[in-house]
Amino acid sequence: MPLVWDGSLCVGHKGIDDDHEKLVGLFNRFEDAVQRNQGRSIIAETVCALADYAMSHFTREEHVMLRHRYPAYEEHKALHDRFLEELSTLAGAVEERPDDISGELLDFFKVWIVDHLMTADQDLSDYICDRQVEAAIA
Ligand SMILES: [Fe+2]
Numbered sequence: 001m002p003l004v005w006d007g008s009l010c011v012g013h014k015g016i017d018d019d020h021e022k023l024v025g026l027f028n029r030f031e032d033a034v035q036r037n038q039g040r041s042i043i044a045e046t047v048c049a050l051a052d053y054a055m056s057h058f059t060r061e062e063h064v065m066l067r068h069r070y071p072a073y074e075e076h077k078a079l080h081d082r083f084l085e086e087l088s089t090l091a092g093a094v095e096e097r098p099d100d101i102s103g104e105l106l107d108f109f110k111v112w113i114v115d116h117l118m119t120a121d122q123d124l125s126d127y128i129c130d131r132q133v134e135a136a137i138a
């Protein structure tokens with residue numbers, strides 16, 4: 001089942017939500033390529049597109065955190081770094097055994113994405129929103 005981009009995954013920050021929508025789309029494209037057995041080069045291309053976009057999104061999010069002096073920056077960045085490592089391992093697995101990408105492995109990434117958006121990224125968005133409200137009424 002692909003990830004569904006709906007209100008439940010929105011964190012309420014336009015820039016971050018736009019990035020997440022694209023990230024979810026790229027994950028779905030990768031999963032679809034695996035499930036349809038589209039072959040090593042297409043699967044590798046989709047996993048690389050996902051990893052590249054994840055890296056640029058995380059960088060943007062980390063800049064937002066720094067700009068707003070987000071107190072949980074280090075913990076949040078560590079989650080991003082760990083995920084990029086997992087994606088890099090996945091890209092290696094695709095190169096070696098593209099037919100071996102299991103449903104469990106796909107689910108691991110799916111659960112990570114949903115969990116990260118709904119917890120760490122939601123906390124970040126709430127923090128920025130609170131600061132903007134405070135600044136507006138100060
Ligand atoms: Fe994040």
Ligand SMILES: [Fe+2]
Pocket residue numbers: 016020057061117121
């Ligand atoms: Fe994010």
